[in-house]
Amino acid sequence: MNLVFDIFTICAVSAGAFFFLAGTVGLLRFPDPLTRLHALTKVDNLGLGLVVLGLLPQADGSFSALKLVSIWLLVQLSGAIVTQLIAGAVRQRGPRG
Amino acid sequence: MTILSVFDIGLVVLILGIGASTIAVREAFAAVIAFVVYGLLLSIAWVRLSAVDVALTEAAIGGGMTGMLMLGAVARLRLAKGNDARVSLPTRLSVGVLCALIAAGLATAILVPPEVIPTLAPAVMENLAQSGLGNPVAGVLFVYRALDTLLEKVVLILALLGVWSLAPDSVWGGIPGLRVYARPDSTLTFLAQLLPPLGIVVAIYMCWVGAKEPGGAFQGGTVLAAMWLLVMIAGLENVPSISQRWLRLLLVVGPVIFLAIGLAGMVLANAFLAYPPGYAKPLIVAVEIALTLSIGVALGLLAAGPPERVQQQ
Numbered sequence: 001m002n003l004v005f006d007i008f009t010i011c012a013v014s015a016g017a018f019f020f021l022a023g024t025v026g027l028l029r030f031p032d033p034l035t036r037l038h039a040l041t042k043v044d045n046l047g048l049g050l051v052v053l054g055l056l057p058q059a060d061g062s063f064s065a066l067k068l069v070s071i072w073l074l075v076q077l078s079g080a081i082v083t084q085l086i087a088g089a090v091r092q093r094g095p096r097g
Numbered sequence: 098m099t100i101l102s103v104f105d106i107g108l109v110v111l112i113l114g115i116g117a118s119t120i121a122v123r124e125a126f127a128a129v130i131a132f133v134v135y136g137l138l139l140s141i142a143w144v145r146l147s148a149v150d151v152a153l154t155e156a157a158i159g160g161g162m163t164g165m166l167m168l169g170a171v172a173r174l175r176l177a178k179g180n181d182a183r184v185s186l187p188t189r190l191s192v193g194v195l196c197a198l199i200a201a202g203l204a205t206a207i208l209v210p211p212e213v214i215p216t217l218a219p220a221v222m223e224n225l226a227q228s229g230l231g232n233p234v235a236g237v238l239f240v241y242r243a244l245d246t247l248l249e250k251v252v253l254i255l256a257l258l259g260v261w262s263l264a265p266d267s268v269w270g271g272i273p274g275l276r277v278y279a280r281p282d283s284t285l286t287f288l289a290q291l292l293p294p295l296g297i298v299v300a301i302y303m304c305w306v307g308a309k310e311p312g313g314a315f316q317g318g319t320v321l322a323a324m325w326l327l328v329m330i331a332g333l334e335n336v337p338s339i340s341q342r343w344l345r346l347l348l349v350v351g352p353v354i355f356l357a358i359g360l361a362g363m364v365l366a367n368a369f370l371a372y373p374p375g376y377a378k379p380l381i382v383a384v385e386i387a388l389t390l391s392i393g394v395a396l397g398l399l400a401a402g403p404p405e406r407v408q409q410q
C-alpha cells in the first residue's frame with residue numbers, strides 16, 4: 001500500500017513540477033504583462049495543487065493534511081487577487097506604467 | 098551525491114546569484130524585489146539547517162516586513178526626485194571597504210572554525226524541562242537570554258520613535274502617511290474582508306504554539322501587522338493618528354508586562370527576569386501574548402511611516 005502511495009506522490013509532484021516549469025517558461029517568454037500573468041496562474045493553481053495533492057499521502061495525520069490544503073487555498077486566493085490587481089494597474093497605466 | 102545535496106548546492110548557488118543581483122541591479126525597485134526573493138530563499142536554507150524558528154522569522158521579517166519598509170522607502174525616493182545627488186566617491190569607497198571587512202571577518206569565522214565549537218546546547222536541552230517549554234528556542238529566548246529578548250522589543254519601539262521623529266513639528270501626533278488605495282469595489286477590498294479573520298487565527302496559533310514548537314511572538318506579530326496594514330491600505334479602516342491613547346498602550350503593553358514580570362522575579366525568584374518555580378510556562382505565555390500585540394502594532398506603524406497630516410481626509 002505504501003508503494004502505491006509513494007508512486008502516486010512521485011507522479012503528482014512531478015506533474016506539479018512540470019506546470020511550474022511551463023509557467024516559468026511562459027513568464028520569461030510571453031510578450032506582454034497580461035499573457036505573463038496568464039502563465040503564472042497555471043503555477044498557482046495546477047502546479048501547487050498537484051504538489052499538495054501528491055504530498056497528502058505523505059502527511060502525518062489529518063491535521064497536517066488540512067494545513068497543506070489550506071496553504072494551497074490561501075495561495076490560490078492571494079494569487080488570483082494579486083493577478084487581478086496587477087492586471088488592473090496594467091489596464092489603467094499601460095504595460096510600462 | 099544524494100538528491101538532497103544537489104538541492105542544497107542549487108539553493109546556495111541561487112542565494113548567491115540573487116544576493117549579487119540585489120547589489121548589481123541599478124533600479125531601486127528591482128533591487129528590493131530581489132531582496133525579498135533573497136529573504137525567502139534564505140528561509141528555505143534555514144529550514145534545511147533544521148532551524149525552523151529562524152526560517153519563520155526570516156520569511157516574516159527579512160522577506161515580508163523589511164521588503165515592505167524598503168518599498169515604502171523607494172516610493173518616497175521617487176516622490177523626492179530632483180535632489181537625488183549621487184553619493185560621493187570617498188563615501189562609496191569607505192562603504193565598500195567596511196562591507197569587505199565584515200565579509201572577511203565572517204569568512205574567517207566560518208572557514209577557520211575553532212577546534213571545539215563552544216556550545217551550550219546540551220545544557221539547554223538538559224534543563225529545558227524545568228521551564229515547562231517544549232521549544233528550545235523559546236527556552237533560550239525567554240529563560241536564558243530573557244534580557245536580550247526584552248531589549249530587542251525595546252529597540253523596536255526606539256526604531257518606531259526614530260521613524261516618528263522624521264515628522265515635521267506641525268503634524269506631530271498626526272496620521273501616518275500610508276498610501277491608501279480605497280476603491281470600494283476593487284478585489285483588494287474583497288481580500289481585506291476575507292483574509293484578516295484567517296490571518297488573526299494564524300497569528301494566534303503561531304504565538305500559542307511557540308512555547309512547544311517553532312513559532313512565537315515575532316512571527317505571530319508580523320502576521321497581525323500584515324493583516325492590519327492590509328485593512329488600512331484597502332481603506333476599510335482609517336489609519337489612526339499616533340497620539341491615540343489605545344495605540345500607545347498597545348505599543349508598550351508587551352515590554353511593560355515583560356519588565357513587570359522581570360522585576361517581580363527579583364522578589365519571588367531572587368533574580369531579575371527569573372521565574373518562580375512552577376510558574377515559568379504560564380508567565381512566558383502571558384509575556385508572549387502581550388509581546389505579539391505590541392510587535393504587531395509596532396511593525397504596522399513602522400510600515401505606515403512618519404505622520405504626514407493632522408486631519409482625517
